[in-house]
Amino acid sequence: MKQNTPPEELTGKLEVDKPYDEAAGLPAIAASFKYVLRGTGPARGWKALVNMNQKDGFDCPSCAWPDPDGHRSNIAEYCESGAKAVADEVMTNHTASPVLFQRYSVDELIKKPDLWLGQQGRLTQPMILKPGATHYVPIDWSDAFQLIADQLHALDSPDEAIFYTSGRTSNEAAFVYQLFVRMFGTNNMPDCSNMCHESTSVALADSLGLGKASVKYEDYEKADVIMIMGQNPGTNAPRMLTPLETAKRNGAKIISVNPLHETGLLKFKDPQSPRDMLFGGEKMTDVFLQIPINSDMALLKAMCKLLLEEEKKSATAGQSGKVLDQKFIQQYTSGYHEFVKSLDQFELNELAAQCGQTVAQIQEAVDLFKYTPKLVICWAMGLTQHRNAVETINEIINVLLLKGSIGIEGGGASPIRGHSNVQGDRTMGVWEKPKPEFLDALKRVFNFEPPRKDGFDTVKSVKAMHEGKAKVFFGLGGNFAMAVSDTNYTAEALRKCKLTVHVSTKLNRSHLIHGETALILPCLGRTDRDKQATGEQFVSCESTTGVVAQSHGVVDPVVNTLKSEVAILCELAKRVVSTVPVNKDSTVTIPGQDGHHYINWDALVANYDLIRDMVEKVVPGFNNYNQMVRRPGGFYIPNGPRDRKFKTTDGKAHFTINTPTHHKLETGELLLMTIRSHDQFNTTVYGNNDRYRGIHNERRVVFMHPDDIANLGLQEKQVVDLHSRYDGQLRTAHRFIVVSYDIPRGCTAAYFPETNVLVPISSIAEKSHTPISKSIVITVTRAADR
CATH class of the missing domain: 3.40.50.740 (Rossmann fold)
Structure with a gap:
């Protein structure tokens, strides 16, 4: 029988270093030029790079991150990921003839x-x-x-x-x-x-009347608070770090929500900034909430409850509308009272426990944006590839609607899409x-x-x-x-x-x-x-x-x-x-x-x-x-939500009622999410390194909490098999190396697409039919002899 999946042999060269605590800088410059020069001549490669994302050049074939509306760098309006993508296209040293x-x-x-x-x-x-x-x-x-x-x-x-x-x-x-x-x-x-942001398109169309971002490029730089959920911008959209750094220097606060400490959310050193190169980059995250996989909705719902409590305090002090934008809610939304009533069925302490945080930690994040509507919430596939993905994204919209953060400068919903023209298609x-x-x-x-x-x-x-x-x-x-x-x-x-x-x-x-x-x-x-x-x-x-x-x-x-x-x-x-x-x-x-x-x-x-x-x-x-x-x-192109025009059934933005999913794992089970390495873009693999996470010369690795490794009787760098069982059918991804990592207990991560074999074709998100690749229940055993 012909082999269906990629070869399962390990390279035998795995090296594990301490994860980076700073994104970009000189290593990113070196990596970009090394890859371009390896694949093509310097003149041809340089001509492509300096024209990428310029107003009279070509659009990067990598991610869909927007270009600056105004000035663009004449030297490098691109990132390491874009340089790799372009090198793949312009390379002349080899042809598949x-x-x-x-x-x-x-x-x-x-x-x-x-x-x-x-x-x-x-x-x-x-x-x-x-x-x-x-x-x-x-x-x-x-x-x-x-x-x-x-x-x-x-x-x-x-x-x-x-x-x-x-x-x-x-x-x-x-x-x-x-x-x-x-x-x-x-x-x-x-x-x-259908495989990535379909959950976003469905959710935003239902709640706002348009399945697209409601922000412009300049809104990132003008926001008071930016919350980044289920996204790794340092690897998947590195140019996003530039407006985030600008926002920080303008006084913005950044809340990062993720099961992993991603380098791009810690610190960014802009390779084009003499200041950064001489004195160090900008610290990115002000509050980091390291939540278990797919507990985002519990966190968001807890934030909504805290916002309502803060509004009650303000109203008691004679300052009604200081926290919630009551005028916006009354004029532009529907379903508010039903939504508020639905929150009564949830206990704040239970929601906090579900998302692995204390109430005080969630309150710290809420305190950053409770008095400002200039809130941008960004998300990517860390939210879209779960069974309840559409509801989770709708809960993001609930937060933004409470704050009146739709249709204002410096605020809005911001899905971060992957392919460069997936939205245009x-x-x-x-x-x-x-x-x-x-x-x-x-x-x-x-x-x-x-x-x-x-x-x-x-x-x-x-x-x-x-x-x-x-x-x-x-x-x-x-x-x-x-x-x-x-x-x-x-x-x-x-x-x-x-x-x-x-x-x-x-x-x-x-x-x-x-x-x-x-x-x-x-x-x-x-x-x-x-x-x-x-x-x-x-x-x-x-x-x-x-x-x-x-x-x-x-x-x-x-x-x-x-x-x-x-x-x-x-x-x-x-x-x-x-x-x-x-x-x-x-x-x-x-x-x-x-x-x-x-x-x-x-x-x-x-x-x-x-x-x-x-x-x-x-x-x-x-x-x-x-x-x-x-x-x-x-x-x-026209965007109704930016102008507070909502093409919904009643012409208003919709509050929705959603229920958090709580994964109850049996003994020995773990929850796996797929991720991308720093040396890949979607299914395109550029190398076997994941520099920011400290992984070199190997892709078949599984990141696990040290306690989970010990409890399962495993050891660091042991070769294991990953198993999933759905509808009575056992699926196995063979030969992965255990790597101890800072990830919540009960959670694991491994690279896509090597772990796609674990996700049954019928395992899809409700309403959007997006494959559930970010919450796969697995067991881990010592690798079978082959």
Whole structure:
């Protein structure tokens, strides 16, 4: 049987040092340049770095952190993570050419570690794995497109196809993609949001009427208090540390809530600040609440109770409204009285015990923001990947609504998203549950009837493939097989497909877990110049704060055989949906012999302005798109909550009633959360080090409290197996090394995606269907002999 999961061999080189107490500084500079220079020449690498995140440059292909609205550094408007991502794209020392696939069979490649696969460099030619073959071989672009078209046309229903999207896809490619897929006849458009911030989108849409952040970049610097929950900015969004440092020097206080002491939340030394480099960085956290995994809601609910008590004290002193913004609550919210009444069922001491804190510790945090509405609360996947994730995020909104912190300068809700354009993809219509008004706009503009039935999200897509209900998988970027939970089940699902297709820049494990026939289509990256018939093109992306800005490549592609995502999608659409008539004046069209007009897909490839003209007619907030996006720094799209306009059922922001989850573990059980190392971004592994946590030369480690290690009869650096049992089925992640770490008792942590095998496909968050990767009940045993 073919191996489904990454190789389980240990490197045998693990070194454990004391975790860092300061982020960035000279080590970050050294690491950035070392990685760039290792993969490419200094001139090419430097040209890419100095143009990254500049107003006339390209958008970082890593995280979705927003760029400063005003001044940007001319030297380094990027972080270590971004430098690694760019080095991966511009590297020229190695290419994954047909020679690589001739040298290694698929069975040989799948035995290689993910790090090795990524180090083979940029893909250069379309490749095909034919039924029964052992090796990928080159295929002509035209033949590849025709093969996909034939397979799609052979399906009994368009719903037998899955069209997945990674967050790196541009606005232009995303719009063309969803238009093509809906003209084909399905809403099966899962994307990486389903696996990360879908809980955020659901919660914010329910409570505020928009599933996006309500803050702008400048709000971080103007806040009085910033509370950071379930997030590790030093590794996952390092550029966030710059406005946090500015906020601190402006007098802001920072509350950090996390099971782990993350380096970026302790101290930050800005590599571009002479002051920091000479005199040391800025202490970041004022109050650190080290809570057990998934006890965030208990903490938030305790904060709400304390705020109400403080308001009662103020009212008794004749200062009603000093703590709670009563005017905001009365004018802009609903459900307040029901929410307040619901708090009576919870005892403050019990809530404090659930989140591992004393009432005094929680009070210390509340005291920082009880008299100011300028409160920003940030969160990431430490909150979104639990069964009760949507309710926990709604509890964040409860806190902000009590304070009147929505729609003001220096306050608001701030989800920190991962992929650089994951939010833009959703804005462009990449969604399995499109809103009726979006579909109505497509019908009005193009005069075709888009499908109305909800499509498959990521989890439902995997189940559909596994059950034989979906037969073609098309992946626009990403590493689907490794990103999804239940690794073996997902692999089995992909292998049941008739055809799997991946549009990619580099080799990854998903190319090796394939259907009966498999295609790899190499595409341009964010850094590559995109030259089409009318000249060099640019694309646009949306940041986590809702800024849409242009992005254009600055280096020549490593080979001239690559195609842009737009070109790939338009050529495929031309072969699959060329017979779907549209309005003559809806977009650029060509007349057919039957008297109807059809989309001129070739014209869209030649000039991306034409795509943006189409977007303008369909997506609200994109008026004068081509003019607005050419402004230096781009433009903010409309955001109702920022203006205290809530597109909910009653036009108001909603208080919600939520119940904390208390994990009751049996003897010998622990609660595991997945984390990322400092040498990875999502599923992309750049190295085997986690510098900030003191881990070197190894990824298969499990962080445990010293008391838990002793109670289980284990030892430091012992090799163990991790087990989960759901619905009577035992799952095992083999061969991890025990590392003693400062983590709450009963809690453990290990790296993603190696531990995805422990999460069953049916283990999902309520309402959002996000895989539960942050609260996995496990047992730990000595590793079995292999």
